[in-house]
Structures are given as structure tokens and as C-alpha cells.
Amino acid sequence: MSRPEITADQSYDVVGLGFGPSNMALATAIHEHNRAVGTEPSLKALFLDRASEPGWHKNLLFEDASMQVAFAKDLASFRNPTSELTFMNFLHTQGRLEDFFNRGSMAPLRIEFVAYLRWAAEQLSDYVRYSSEVVRVVPRTSGGRITGYEVDIADESGVRTVAARHVVLAGGLQPVFPSGVRSGARVWHSAEFLERAAVLDTAAVRSVAVIGGGQSAAEVIEQMYHRCPQAQIHSVISRFGLIPSDASAYANRIFDPLAVDELYAADPQVRQELTEAHRNTNNSVVNPNTIAALYDLEYRDKWLGAQRLNWHRAARVDSVREDYGTPGVQLGLDEGLGDGDGTLEVDVAIFATGYRALDPTTLLGSHAGMLVRDDLGRPTARRDYSAHTVLPDDAKLFLVGQTEHQHGISATLLSNVAVRAGEILDSILAAGTDTAQPSEHRKAHA
Ligand SMILES: Cc1cc2nc3c(=O)[nH]c(=O)nc-3n(C[C@H](O)[C@H](O)[C@H](O)COP(=O)(O)OP(=O)(O)OC[C@H]3O[C@@H](n4cnc5c(N)ncnc54)[C@H](O)[C@@H]3O)c2cc1C
Numbered sequence: 001m002s003r004p005e006i007t008a009d010q011s012y013d014v015v016g017l018g019f020g021p022s023n024m025a026l027a028t029a030i031h032e033h034n035r036a037v038g039t040e041p042s043l044k045a046l047f048l049d050r051a052s053e054p055g056w057h058k059n060l061l062f063e064d065a066s067m068q069v070a071f072a073k074d075l076a077s078f079r080n081p082t083s084e085l086t087f088m089n090f091l092h093t094q095g096r097l098e099d100f101f102n103r104g105s106m107a108p109l110r111i112e113f114v115a116y117l118r119w120a121a122e123q124l125s126d127y128v129r130y131s132s133e134v135v136r137v138v139p140r141t142s143g144g145r146i147t148g149y150e151v152d153i154a155d156e157s158g159v160r161t162v163a164a165r166h167v168v169l170a171g172g173l174q175p176v177f178p179s180g181v182r183s184g185a186r187v188w189h190s191a192e193f194l195e196r197a198a199v200l201d202t203a204a205v206r207s208v209a210v211i212g213g214g215q216s217a218a219e220v221i222e223q224m225y226h227r228c229p230q231a232q233i234h235s236v237i238s239r240f241g242l243i244p245s246d247a248s249a250y251a252n253r254i255f256d257p258l259a260v261d262e263l264y265a266a267d268p269q270v271r272q273e274l275t276e277a278h279r280n281t282n283n284s285v286v287n288p289n290t291i292a293a294l295y296d297l298e299y300r301d302k303w304l305g306a307q308r309l310n311w312h313r314a315a316r317v318d319s320v321r322e323d324y325g326t327p328g329v330q331l332g333l334d335e336g337l338g339d340g341d342g343t344l345e346v347d348v349a350i351f352a353t354g355y356r357a358l359d360p361t362t363l364l365g366s367h368a369g370m371l372v373r374d375d376l377g378r379p380t381a382r383r384d385y386s387a388h389t390v391l392p393d394d395a396k397l398f399l400v401g402q403t404e405h406q407h408g409i410s411a412t413l414l415s416n417v418a419v420r421a422g423e424i425l426d427s428i429l430a431a432g433t434d435t436a437q438p439s440e441h442r443k444a445h446a
Pocket of ligand 1: 017018019020021022023024048049050051056057060066067068069132133134135170171172173216400401412413414415
């Protein structure tokens with residue numbers, strides 16, 4: 001894959017942090033725009049990803065896991081169904097159209113979706129640089145207005161600065177442990193699963209705890225059940241049982257582009273209530289097929305007199321000791337049903353306790369005060385996803401995947417990546433693209 005070179009004095013119309021589906025969709029829209037307008041004027045864009053290659057949630061890429069979204073909610077279709085970078089065109093180029101549709105499911109396999117992303121990334125390679133971490137974003141001002149940004153990029157040769165007129169932060173979701181819990185040799189987050197499981201002596205494992213009641217938790221339970229045939233698997237969930245995801249037609253409308261308009265314009269209280277009411281379309285819920293597969297395992301084991309799935313319901317982990325000796329991890333449990341408080345000793349504890357969106361505060365450092373925040377301290381954005389800034393801005397900082405509290409539940413998901421990319425591109429074109437140069441003092445330090 002070719003790699004765009006960067007030098008300290010380079011400047012771009014758009015610099016994007018991250019090259020997951022959100023910014024890949026934007027790169028697709030920019031690529032199509034550039035081709036449509038010819039060579040001049042074209043948008044000069046650079047996307048940076050700290051990963052060494054294209055990918056997507058690589059530690060949860062189980063071979064039989066399906067996407068929770070229809071194939072057409074890809075990088076382009078809902079913005080431009082005639083794009084060359086649709087999932088349909090991918091299938092066509094692979095000679096797999098018939099195979100896919102004969103299967104009778106709208107949801108691709110996760111491994112298939114990643115193959116699609118890699119294929120698309122190959123065609124967008126002029127725009128992306130891997131192994132390049134964005135470590136700082138600094139606004140440039142002139143006459144009391146924000147006129148551009150300087151972006152510090154760390155790679156194998158150090159830290160360099162490029163100038164950007166507009167910046168798009170699409171860093172995705174970061175794993176979250178409960179307060180006081182840290183990743184360790186025997187305490188993992190589900191986001192680390194496959195790389196940790198690959199070096200585990202699974203035959204020797206006698207007990208595993210999986211904390212959480214969402215899709216990742218259910219998949220990890222299933223994985224550990226099969227990988228560790230001698231092990232008792234303990235599920236610690238705050239509910240009575242696993243709750244199925246709602247993928248029904250009317251509920252699904254909350255992911256439509258029109259819903260983003262409606263939710264953005266709504267009273268914040270109404271928006272919050274609707275988001276909570278429809279959490280079960282996505283968060284802390286499990287695909288009914290996964291629930292049925294787990295129940296079948298348990299049902300069969302009961303008949304065989306060899307039960308291995310154990311449910312700790314209405315339960316929370318209130319302490320974790322990893323230096324416990326053998327078997328290794330001691331979990332303090334507050335159990336709402338059964339014995340109340342107790343302990344659970346396991347070889348491995350896996351926290352499938354979710355994610356939170358990238359926080360722009362750390363990247364902005366001492367400039368974080370430029371963001372206008374709501375009563376809860378969250379950065380706020382306009383409908384076009386650009387941050388509300390204290391100073392008037394001719395250069396925009398787009399917050400992608402960080403504004404569920406304003407744009408609704410689809411903000412962190414795939415459903416709207418294509419349409420959102422088109423909206424962001426329109427906003428960039430409307431705001432203007434003459435590119436700023438890095439300021440002299442920053443150049444000296446690059
Ligand atoms: C296991 C799992 C399954 C999911 N399945 C679905 C699904 O089926 N349907 C759905 O709609 N959603 C799903 N989601 C939600 C998920 O957020 C979206 O699918 C999608 O990944 C969002 O794309 P993104 O580009 O915003 O973020 P990401 O895909 O997370 O990409 C962000 C990128 O930014 C890079 N990055 C982060 N910080 C920096 C930095 N400082 N410098 C440079 N690069 C950086 C990361 O390396 C990463 O490549 C799933 C999430 C998980 C965890």
C-alpha cells in the first residue's frame with residue numbers, strides 16, 4: 001500500500017484523525033468530489049490512523065459473528081448508491097453476489113465486512129497514513145477568529161506538525177472498565193479478547209468470569225465455553241437475564257438520516273428520553289440468535305448432567321484482586337438475587353463493560369477551553385457535527401462519534417456514516433478550503 005509522505009510544512013484542506021468506517025466514508029466522499037471536479041479545485045485531505053493497517057475491532061472478529069446492520073449501510077450507498085465503493089460493488093468484484101444473497105440475510109459476517117473495508121482502504125490509499133498517531137490538535141487564530149488547526153502526528157520518526165484548515169476527529173470508541181478495575185494478565189477487557197485468548201493455556205483454565213450483559217459479553221461467554229472445555233463459565237449480569245436487541249422496523253427508524261434531523265432539533269429532555277427508550281436497539285442487548293445458542297448449550301448440558309454455565313444475576317462486581325494466588329482473580333460480588341454478597345474466584349475475568357467515545361479534551365490540551373460545553377460538561381456540536389467554539393470559526397473541528405447527546409443513538413454506529421460524510425463534505429466546501437500554513441514557531445519545533 002502506498003503511503004503519503006508528510007513534511008513539516010505541509011498543509012491540507014482536511015486532516016482526519018482515525019481511518020475507521022466514519023473517516024473512510026468521508027474519504028470516499030472527498031475522493032468522489034475530487035474526481036467529479038477534475039484536478040482543480042480539489043480537496044487536499046490526509047487521514048491518519050495509529051493502527052498499522054486497515055481493520056475493524058480485530059479482537060472481536062469471530063469467524064461466525066454477524067454485523068448488526070444491513071449491508072447497504074456501508075461507506076457510500078445511502079449517500080451515493082452508484083459509488084464504486086459500495087458493499088454491493090465489493091461483492092461483485094469478488095464474484096460473491098449470488099453467494100451473499102442466497103444466504104438470505106441482510107447482515108454481512110464481521111469477517112466479510114472487514115474484507116470490504118480493506119478493499120475500500122486499498123482504493124483510498126492516497127489519502128491515508130497508518131502507524132501515525134494524532135497526539136495534539138491546536139487551533140490557529142487571527143483577528144479573534146479560528147482560521148485553521150495545527151495537527152501533531154507521532155510516527156516512527158518522531159512528532160511532526162501539519163497544518164489543516166478543517167479537522168475531523170473520528171477516533172471511535174475506547175474500552176471502559178468499571179471504576180477501580182485495570183487491565184492485567186488475568187483481567188481483560190473484551191476489546192482485547194482474541195489477542196489475549198491466543199496466548200492463554202485454554203486446556204488448563206478451570207473457571208472464567210464474564211462481566212456484562214451485552215452482545216460482546218454473550219459472544220465471549222460462547223467463545224470461552226468452547227475454547228476452555230474444562231472451565232466453569234460465570235456470567236455476571238446486572239439484569240435477570242440477557243435482553244434481546246430490537247431490530248424491528250419502527251424502532252430501526254431511529255437510525256434513519258431523517259431521525260438525526262428530528263432528534264437534533266428536539267428538546268434535550270425529549271431527545272434523552274427517546275435515546276434511553278431505544279437503547280435496546282444497540283446497547284447492553286444481545287442478538288436473539290446468540291441468546292438461543294447459549295440457551296441450547298445450557299439445556300443440553302443439563303441433560304448430560306454437566307452444567308458449565310453459571311448465572312450471577314442482578315449482580316455487580318464491587319472489588320477485583322488479581323494477586324490472589326490460585327486460581328488468580330478474586331471478584332467481590334454484590335448479588336441482588338441468591339446469597340447477596342459473595343466472592344468468585346476465577347482463572348480469568350473478562351470485562352465486557354462497554355466503550356466511551358473519544359474525548360477531544362486531551363488532544364486540545366490547554367486549548368480545550370475553546371469548546372462550548374453543555375450543562376453536563378459535554379462538548380457541543382452544530383447539526384453539521386462541527387464543534388461549537390467560543391471564538392467564531394472559519395475553520396471547523398468536526399466531532400464524529402462524540403455527539404450522541406445531540407445527534408442521537410446512530411452517532412457512534414455505522415447506520416449513518418455515508419450520509420454524515422456527505423453532510424460534513426458539504427459543510428467543508430461551504431466553509432471554504434484555502435489552507436493555512438503552520439505558524440513559524442510551530443514549524444521550528446516540528
Ligand atoms: C465489537 C463491535 C461490534 C460492532 N458492531 C457494529 C455493528 O454491527 N453495526 C454498527 O452500526 N456498529 C457496530 N459497532 C459500533 C462501532 O463503533 C462502529 O461499527 C464503527 O466502528 C464506528 O466507526 P468509527 O470510524 O467512528 O470508529 P472506529 O471504527 O473505532 O475507528 C476509529 C479509528 O481511529 C483510530 N484512532 C483512534 N485514536 C487515534 C489517534 N489519536 N490517532 C490516530 N488514529 C486514532 C483507531 O485506530 C481506529 O482505527 C460495533 C462496535 C464494536 C466494539
